[in-house]
Amino acid sequence: MDTILLLLHTGPDGGLTRAARETVAAGQQILRDMPGASLVAGVVGGQVQPAIEQLASSGASRLLAVEGPAFGPARHATDAAAAAALIRSAQATLVLAAGTSRWSRALPAAAHRCQGCIDTHATGWAMVDGSLAITRWYYRQRMEAQLRRTPRPWLILFDPGIFPPWDGAPGPAQAQRVEVDADPNLQRTRVEGVQAPAAQAQTIRPDADLLLVAGAGWTKKQADGRAHVQEAEALLLDFLAKSRASLGSSKSLVDLSGEGEAVLSFLTHLNQVGQTGSTPRHPKGLATCCHGEEPHAVGWRFIHERRAINLDPGCGWARGKADVLYVADAFAVLAAVNARLAQAAPPAPGTPG
Amino acid sequence: MTSTGYNIVVCGGLAPDPLQSLEPAMGPSGPALKNEMMLPVVLDPWASHALYEAAHLAGRIPGSKVWLVSLGHRGKLQQMMMTVAQKVPFELVAIEGAAGGFTDPAETAAALAEAIRSIPGLDPARLLVWGGWESATRGAGVTMALVGERLGIQDQFQGVDEFKVQPDGSFRILERVEGGQHQVSICTGPPVLAGWATGSLPEPRNNPQIGMQNMRSVMPALQKARTAKVGAEGVRFDRITLPQQQRATRVVKDLSPDQIADEIIGWIRQP
Numbered sequence: 155m156d157t158i159l160l161l162l163h164t165g166p167d168g169g170l171t172r173a174a175r176e177t178v179a180a181g182q183q184i185l186r187d188m189p190g191a192s193l194v195a196g197v198v199g200g201q202v203q204p205a206i207e208q209l210a211s212s213g214a215s216r217l218l219a220v221e222g223p224a225f226g227p228a229r230h231a232t233d234a235a236a237a238a239a240l241i242r243s244a245q246a247t248l249v250l251a252a253g254t255s256r257w258s259r260a261l262p263a264a265a266h267r268c269q270g271c272i273d274t275h276a277t278g279w280a281m282v283d284g285s286l287a288i289t290r291w292y293y294r295q296r297m298e299a300q301l302r303r304t305p306r307p308w309l310i311l312f313d314p315g316i317f318p319p320w321d322g323a324p325g326p327a328q329a330q331r332v333e334v335d336a337d338p339n340l341q342r343t344r345v346e347g348v349q350a351p352a353a354q355a356q357t358i359r360p361d362a363d364l365l366l367v368a369g370a371g372w373t374k375k376q377a378d379g380r381a382h383v384q385e386a387e388a389l390l391l392d393f394l395a396k397s398r399a400s401l402g403s404s405k406s407l408v409d410l411s412g413e414g415e416a417v418l419s420f421l422t423h424l425n426q427v428g429q430t431g432s433t434p435r436h437p438k439g440l441a442t443c444c445h446g447e448e449p450h451a452v453g454w455r456f457i458h459e460r461r462a463i464n465l466d467p468g469c470g471w472a473r474g475k476a477d478v479l480y481v482a483d484a485f486a487v488l489a490a491v492n493a494r495l496a497q498a499a500p501p502a503p504g505t506p507g
Numbered sequence: 508m509t510s511t512g513y514n515i516v517v518c519g520g521l522a523p524d525p526l527q528s529l530e531p532a533m534g535p536s537g538p539a540l541k542n543e544m545m546l547p548v549v550l551d552p553w554a555s556h557a558l559y560e561a562a563h564l565a566g567r568i569p570g571s572k573v574w575l576v577s578l579g580h581r582g583k584l585q586q587m588m589m590t591v592a593q594k595v596p597f598e599l600v601a602i603e604g605a606a607g608g609f610t611d612p613a614e615t616a617a618a619l620a621e622a623i624r625s626i627p628g629l630d631p632a633r634l635l636v637w638g639g640w641e642s643a644t645r646g647a648g649v650t651m652a653l654v655g656e657r658l659g660i661q662d663q664f665q666g667v668d669e670f671k672v673q674p675d676g677s678f679r680i681l682e683r684v685e686g687g688q689h690q691v692s693i694c695t696g697p698p699v700l701a702g703w704a705t706g707s708l709p710e711p712r713n714n715p716q717i718g719m720q721n722m723r724s725v726m727p728a729l730q731k732a733r734t735a736k737v738g739a740e741g742v743r744f745d746r747i748t749l750p751q752q753q754r755a756t757r758v759v760k761d762l763s764p765d766q767i768a769d770e771i772i773g774w775i776r777q778p
Binding site: 228229230231234254255256258259262263266267271272273274275282287291292293294295296297298299300301302303304305339340342343344345346347348349350357358359360363364397423424425426429430431438440447448449452455459460461463467471472473474475476477478479480481482483486487489490491493494495498 | 523525526529530531538540552553556608609611612613643644645646647648649652653655656657661662663664665666668681682683684685686687688689690691692693694695696704705706707741742743744745746747748749750753754755756757758759760762764765767768769770771772774775
């Protein structure tokens with residue numbers, strides 16, 4: 155019989171993150187379709203008691219924890235050691251985890267140490283002939299496969315946003331401590347903290363309903379023969395502030411910044427969407443001044459509703475990549491959109507009138 | 508440390524040219540791409556960034572050297588070298604084997620780690636193993652981590668955008684984390700594994716002199732490439748499908764900016 159281990163790391167407050175709660179939901183769903191299987195939760199963190207109490211009604215038959223100051227920061231060496239210890243302690247055959255940066259960094263090593271196998275970026279699951287199968291994408295979201303594996307333990311990292319986060323009632327609970335020796339060799343790396351890129355003005359918002367993509371056209375010469383980069387910056391930032399959208403960019407625009415060209419100052423490589431960028435998940439996406447060629451458009455796989463503004467009616471978006479293409483000047487359209495958003499927005503605190 | 512330089516080993520595989528249309532096909536040994544051998548290839552994009560960053564670091568630290576370890580069919584590796592070899596100086600270590608997206612990263616990692624171990628004179632105390640944090644084929648983000656694990660490298664970083672050598676020889680490393688932010692870490696020194704994201708360097712221009720210098724070692728490396736058995740043992744693919752790519756695009760040509768803005772506002776506000 156399978157033992158499903160929910161491998162969770164805490165947030166800064168010692169509680170479960172949204173991604174961790176999604177993992178709990180995944181475990182509960184899969185458990186229902188695997189008769190005789192049992193659910194175990196394993197938590198890693200500097201302090202884990204808040205998370206353990208949140209898991210009181212999760213349905214886990216055992217709660218395990220690796221806890222201590224060495225396990226607070228997201229560090230490969232200590233995280234891999236902790237995860238491997240939990241997998242062994244639980245005698246897990248299936249290990250479910252969220253595809254967070256922390257687990258994505260550490261769990262391949264844990265799988266190797268447990269003579270197991272691992273799949274990342276899983277986007278779904280099904281039972282096929284009585285065994286678990288997962289779906290994931292290949293070739294940068296260009297094709298989707300359903301696959302099964304026979305070796306165990308099988309570690310599966312689900313992409314964030316696949317499952318609704320579990321929200322069970324907390325209660326009194328205690329975890330069984332699993333001891334891991336965090337010797338100095340595992341602590342050669344010291345995590346200093348987290349920082350936003352210097353050029354960034356909080357433009358990446360993973361939870362936003364809308365993704366706005368700024369393409370290279372914003373920095374090109376306009377009808378008057380001149381580039382209007384400052385105007386473009388003002389329009390885009392105004393839109394982002396009013397709409398609370400997340401900002402993406404095409405590769406070409408980000409590369410221009412790397413080459414020292416005059417470009418939109420708030421864009422960094424982190425904004426890049428596509429072949430060598432991210433594949434964000436948002437319900438809607440609006441592409442502006444971007445040609446929608448395949449290397450960029452592959453990053454739109456998980457954007458459900460897509461619209462684009464481009465002066466070229468033959469651009470990539472017109473060829474089946476967007477639901478609507480507006481053949482128009484994005485400067486003029488965005489200015490008009492901003493004006494409407496400003497009319498609808500309540501005055502900011504302290505704003506006269 | 509800085510007086511003797513670093514041994515920088517970059518792992519980089521082949522990826523189909525991103526402008527190509529791809530279609531899955533089931534072969535006798537499992538899934539593959541239709542006409543895979545005919546598709547033009549490039550060095551995997553994120554691995555390319557790792558290579559450029561490695562050459563940049565090696566250029567600044569005397570005594571450093573860069574190796575590029577690449578797995579693929581010999582002919583495709585040679586094709587890829589025609590462009591990559593002109594970018595930055597490196598020594599190629601070639602491995603003959605399957606390099607498609609449907610192979611298992613653990614098997615790829617085993618082949619890469621064995622090739623790295625066989626590099627003569629490699630000093631673990633000066634070793635930096637770099638590559639892309641994910642490939643453009645499998646996109647799992649697992650291969651480099653397992654290469655590091657097999658080489659016993661405990662200090663691993665993924666989604667790296669910056670790698671700075673500090674005056675005391677330690678490294679200051681920025682890794683991508685959630686919410687468009689970077690985690691900042693200090694590592695005491697080598698050996699370190701870094702899976703690169705885009706870093707900050709643009710693609711170098713082709714330099715024929717570098718190309719000629721590299722090609723002296725590339726051709727012998729291709730000729731003596733070891734063969735590695737790389738597959739996907741224990742994996743069963745039930746199906747591989749192309750997504751519904753075509754949308755019925757409505758092309759709107761005759762609306763004013765104000766009318767378009769009204770449409771967009773209405774669309775944004777729809778739940």
